[in-house]
Amino acid sequence: MKRFIRTYLFSLDHKMIGKQYLITGLLMSLVGGYLAYVFRHQLAWPGSPVPGYGMVGPDQYNGFVTMHGTIMVFWVAMPILLSGFGNYLLPLMIGARDMAFPRLNMLSYWTFFLSTVVLITSFFVPGGPASGGWTSYPPLSDQPGFTGVFWGGHLWILAVALEFTSMLMGGINFLTTTLALRAKGMCLFRMPIFVWMENIASLLFMFSVGPLIAGAFMLLADRLVNTGFFMPSAGGDPLLFQHLFWFFGHPEVYVLLLPSLGILAEVFTVFSRKTLFGYRTIVYATLVAGVLSFVVWAHHQFISGMDPRLAAPFSVTTILISVPFAISLFSFIATLWGGSIEFTTAMLFAVGMLAEFMIGGVTGIFNGSAAADIYLHDTYFVVAHFHYTLFPVTFFGAFAGIYHWFPKMYGRFLNEKWGKVHFWVTALSFNVIFIPLFLLGLAGHQRRIFDPTVFDYLAKYQHLHVIATFAMITMLLGQIPFIANFIISIYKGRLADRNPWKGTTLEWVAPSPPGHGNFENDPVVHRGPYDYSLPGRDREWVSQTEE
Amino acid sequence: MKIAEANENQVPLWRLGVWWFLGSEIVVFGGLLACYTLYRFHHPEWGMEAAHTLSWVGAINTVVLLTSSLTMILAHERVEQCDLSGAVKFLGITILLGLLFLSFKGYEYHHEISNGLLPSKSLFWSFYYLMTGLHGLHVVGGLIANGVVWQGLKKGKNPHRIESVGIYWHFVDVVWIYLFPLLYLASPGGAL
Amino acid sequence: MLGWFPENISTYGHGIDHVIQVIYYIVGAWFLLVEGVLFYFLIRYRKKKGVPAVYEPGSTWKALLWVFIPAVLILGFDLGIDWAQAPVWDEIKLSLPLPEQVVRVTGRQFVWEFVQAGPDGKLDTADDIATVNQLTVPIHAKVQFELLAADVIHSLWIPNLRLKQDAVPGRTIKGWFEATKEGTYPIACAELCGSGHGVMKGELHVLNPVDYQRWLHETVH
Ligand SMILES: [Cu+2]
Ligand SMILES: [Cu+2]
Numbered sequence: 001m002k003r004f005i006r007t008y009l010f011s012l013d014h015k016m017i018g019k020q021y022l023i024t025g026l027l028m029s030l031v032g033g034y035l036a037y038v039f040r041h042q043l044a045w046p047g048s049p050v051p052g053y054g055m056v057g058p059d060q061y062n063g064f065v066t067m068h069g070t071i072m073v074f075w076v077a078m079p080i081l082l083s084g085f086g087n088y089l090l091p092l093m094i095g096a097r098d099m100a101f102p103r104l105n106m107l108s109y110w111t112f113f114l115s116t117v118v119l120i121t122s123f124f125v126p127g128g129p130a131s132g133g134w135t136s137y138p139p140l141s142d143q144p145g146f147t148g149v150f151w152g153g154h155l156w157i158l159a160v161a162l163e164f165t166s167m168l169m170g171g172i173n174f175l176t177t178t179l180a181l182r183a184k185g186m187c188l189f190r191m192p193i194f195v196w197m198e199n200i201a202s203l204l205f206m207f208s209v210g211p212l213i214a215g216a217f218m219l220l221a222d223r224l225v226n227t228g229f230f231m232p233s234a235g236g237d238p239l240l241f242q243h244l245f246w247f248f249g250h251p252e253v254y255v256l257l258l259p260s261l262g263i264l265a266e267v268f269t270v271f272s273r274k275t276l277f278g279y280r281t282i283v284y285a286t287l288v289a290g291v292l293s294f295v296v297w298a299h300h301q302f303i304s305g306m307d308p309r310l311a312a313p314f315s316v317t318t319i320l321i322s323v324p325f326a327i328s329l330f331s332f333i334a335t336l337w338g339g340s341i342e343f344t345t346a347m348l349f350a351v352g353m354l355a356e357f358m359i360g361g362v363t364g365i366f367n368g369s370a371a372a373d374i375y376l377h378d379t380y381f382v383v384a385h386f387h388y389t390l391f392p393v394t395f396f397g398a399f400a401g402i403y404h405w406f407p408k409m410y411g412r413f414l415n416e417k418w419g420k421v422h423f424w425v426t427a428l429s430f431n432v433i434f435i436p437l438f439l440l441g442l443a444g445h446q447r448r449i450f451d452p453t454v455f456d457y458l459a460k461y462q463h464l465h466v467i468a469t470f471a472m473i474t475m476l477l478g479q480i481p482f483i484a485n486f487i488i489s490i491y492k493g494r495l496a497d498r499n500p501w502k503g504t505t506l507e508w509v510a511p512s513p514p515g516h517g518n519f520e521n522d523p524v525v526h527r528g529p530y531d532y533s534l535p536g537r538d539r540e541w542v543s544q545t546e547e
Numbered sequence: 548m549k550i551a552e553a554n555e556n557q558v559p560l561w562r563l564g565v566w567w568f569l570g571s572e573i574v575v576f577g578g579l580l581a582c583y584t585l586y587r588f589h590h591p592e593w594g595m596e597a598a599h600t601l602s603w604v605g606a607i608n609t610v611v612l613l614t615s616s617l618t619m620i621l622a623h624e625r626v627e628q629c630d631l632s633g634a635v636k637f638l639g640i641t642i643l644l645g646l647l648f649l650s651f652k653g654y655e656y657h658h659e660i661s662n663g664l665l666p667s668k669s670l671f672w673s674f675y676y677l678m679t680g681l682h683g684l685h686v687v688g689g690l691i692a693n694g695v696v697w698q699g700l701k702k703g704k705n706p707h708r709i710e711s712v713g714i715y716w717h718f719v720d721v722v723w724i725y726l727f728p729l730l731y732l733a734s735p736g737g738a739l
Numbered sequence: 740m741l742g743w744f745p746e747n748i749s750t751y752g753h754g755i756d757h758v759i760q761v762i763y764y765i766v767g768a769w770f771l772l773v774e775g776v777l778f779y780f781l782i783r784y785r786k787k788k789g790v791p792a793v794y795e796p797g798s799t800w801k802a803l804l805w806v807f808i809p810a811v812l813i814l815g816f817d818l819g820i821d822w823a824q825a826p827v828w829d830e831i832k833l834s835l836p837l838p839e840q841v842v843r844v845t846g847r848q849f850v851w852e853f854v855q856a857g858p859d860g861k862l863d864t865a866d867d868i869a870t871v872n873q874l875t876v877p878i879h880a881k882v883q884f885e886l887l888a889a890d891v892i893h894s895l896w897i898p899n900l901r902l903k904q905d906a907v908p909g910r911t912i913k914g915w916f917e918a919t920k921e922g923t924y925p926i927a928c929a930e931l932c933g934s935g936h937g938v939m940k941g942e943l944h945v946l947n948p949v950d951y952q953r954w955l956h957e958t959v960h
């Protein structure tokens with residue numbers, strides 16, 4: 001019993017903590033998915049009871065939409081991509097035995113767990129969960145009277161604050177570990193791209209979240225002790241919160257995107273047997289994009305009532321930031337050139353992520369142009385746009401990572417046949433959900449309304465909502481093979497040796513699964529991370545530990 | 548096998564950790580100070596409100612906190628000299644000065660609240676309580692950390708930890724150096 | 740693409756539609772090109788027995804030109820888009836033509852309140868016309884609005900006019916429009932404002948000058 005607690009609950013091992021984050025995030029995605037099912041059902045068939053829930057009123061609808069966004073960003077994407085994979089892989093990839101501060105790491109997970117409990121609790125308090133949108137704009141979120149939600153709003157702020165604290169602790173660990181615990185010979189430019197991405201993401205988070213934490217304190221004070229930081233009647237300004245939120249919000253998108261691109265880089269190189277095209281270029285481009293991400297935030301606020309003259313400078317910075325990302329994405333595509341590409345499930349998800357993410361990227365140009373944004377802002381076009389960025393990044397990225405590193409985590413393979421079923425169902429249904437939403441947005445469908453049929457000009461497009469909802473249900477059902485595959489393969493999957501994909505990076509030098517301390521002998525690094533198909537070698541891959 | 552171990556000739560782990568921690572703290576206070584300053588430019592009348600703060604208590608507290616930073620440096624220097632009993636003494640003084648700071652701050656709060664200057668009175672007071680309150684919490688946190696290290700020092704354990712708590716204590720001091728002029732000395736005449 | 744849009748009935752709406760269309764063609768072409776290259780690579784370079792992968796680290800300037808040139812082209816197109824949309828934005832949000840009709844719009848949970856200048860053309864006089872959820876304006880007249888919010892943030896959303904502007908408590912935001920077609924059109928709220936956000940619904944009536952004068956006098960007297 002004591003051993004069980006040590007190994008599975010209060011573990012100090014970065015691999016177990018990584019798995020804890022991963023599993024918690026996956027479970028929370030089921031909660032977020034269920035919420036989406038309930039409100040998508042309501043949108044498709046307004047007023048009819050939702051099987052498995054019942055009638056949805058406007059307040060529940062707003063609450064569910066709010067919690068869906070909050071959960072998917074802060075309790076799914078972040079714990080899975082940043083903390084889950086980061087914790088599991090970062091020490092392995094740099095040849096460390098563990099994180100720099102294992103106790104802090106454990107504390108970080110349990111703080112996150114506590115935040116999860118607080119968030120879930122808010123569903124069951126009188127008044128229901130917060131319902132002011134995941135962006136939580138005041139005054140709506142500021143005075144309980146505006147929504148009728150009292151406890152839910154407090155708990156939402158508390159949960160988010162705890163979650164931020166946990167991620168900050170994780171970030172301190174990542175940055176310190178990377179700086180101080182690299183194996184001998186592992187200089188910075190020999191680190192796998194994934195490690196770079198995790199660290200840049202941690203830095204972005206660390207330096208963008210502070211002002212929002214300050215904003216959260218102010219919001220909480222407004223709610224609890226009747227201050228008026230965001231209330232105009234007391235001299236406060238509601239727009240200040242929007243600035244604080246989006247100053248964080250835009251870098252936050254990259255906090256999610258970068259780890260996912262890191263996974264993509266690892267999977268692409270392994271399954272195309274190619275070295276990464278433009279390794280240093282990708283690193284520098286990402287650093288530049290990271291810096292730029294601090295000066296683009298007002299593109300979320302073109303019509304918010306801020307000074308309209310600010311639209312011009314923020315349009316320009318927004319456009320500039322597309323250049324480093326174009327460079328990175330083109331480098332990833334160039335990596336495939338001349339390769340020997342094997343379509344494993346991990347590779348399918350990685351390719352799918354790149355292909356789908358590009359739709360998210362190009363539709364962002366519409367929202368980034370102030371004039372077009374007048375029409376498209378706060379419509380379903382925006383909803384479709386950010387789901388085309390965040391869904392591939394979060395889920396395609398996470399699935400690619402899971403299928404790729406599952407043999408490392410459990411010493412067994414996931415079933416590839418069911419994996420491919422999982423991929424195709426997920427990818428196809430994803431597009432059938434969100435392409436209709438683009439069209440609804442073009443038709444002028446504003447966001448977050450409870451019953452579209454109230455408006456004649458929307459009622460005629462109701463069939464698009466129905467299509468999206470059917471696709472959404474299909475997608476949820478499509479996850480059943482994955483869940484079954486995951487659980488069964490832990491016990492019954494085909495056995496994997498330590499390097500099943502013939503990879504070059506250090507995690508493949510350790511046993512599968514690695515024991516506490518990771519490596520039998522501390523690895524010594526002699527080369528860069530992606531020496532595949534190196535000319536003059538008799539083997540098509542050269543591990544980082546080989547001379 | 549020892550799990551976490553730094554490579555040779557590199558910065559010790561804990562020092563890196565403390566600096567990253569301070570980095571994330573600085574942006575929280577930075578965000579708050581930026582908000583306050585932005586509002587302050589739009590509300591020259593806050594100067595009149597600031598006149599109700601107890602500037603002399605704030606000034607004494609500034610001296611108290613600066614002195615505590617000095618004794619913290621002395622404690623650190625004693626550790627370097629392997630004089631642990633001297634270090635115990637100076638760290639003890641630092642802790643006492645921290646408590647003194649909190650007592651003065653408590654007196655101020657008491658004085659202000661009994662005069663009806665509540666957080667909800669005006670936006671200036673909202674900021675005043677939020678910023679000094681958050682700073683006060685950091686002082687409390689620092690005192691707890693100092694206390695733990697002080698306990699250890701008495702038994703001769705982990706003397707190197709004095710550096711981490713020292714860095715943190717100086718940070719808490721520096722934040723106050725910003726808060727004092729911004730909140731107490733913001734006169735009615737000037738922009739700040 | 741534009742087929743999905745509700746009919747445009749404002750003087751500046753064409754500008755917005757045009758910008759969206761220009762972006763659509765530019766990014767559409769790029770999108771097809773890049774996805775085309777991606778899928779070409781995926782098919783062309785799939786694993787074949789006896790065909791090894793090449794080694795190309797992309798560390799020389801010559802190799803990197805393959806990504807830098809398209810990136811610079813993208814920058815050029817992006818700046819072009821920005822340059823094309825700026826005058827449209829300036830016309831709608833930065834200019835304020837002399838008004839022929841003024842109206843004060845207030846968002847309140849969960850209605851749009853309109854106060855319109857009566858025959859004297861001035862607000863805050865005895866002949867002001869106050870309505871709820873119904874806005875009546877003459878065709879081909881420059882209507883200036885003052886947008887306020889009584890409680891939380893709302894967003895005035897009139898799809899046919901291509902008009903969207905947040906209403907923020909504590910601020911008075913001015914803007915304008917000129918309708919070009921008679922008829923009745925929907926007004927909605929685009930910013931989540933509470934439980935009734937989805938039923939915050941009004942109507943815009945655009946009348947010809949004769950009908951408008953008749954409406955004005957019937958309403959005032
Ligand atoms: Cu953004
Ligand atoms: Cu609304």
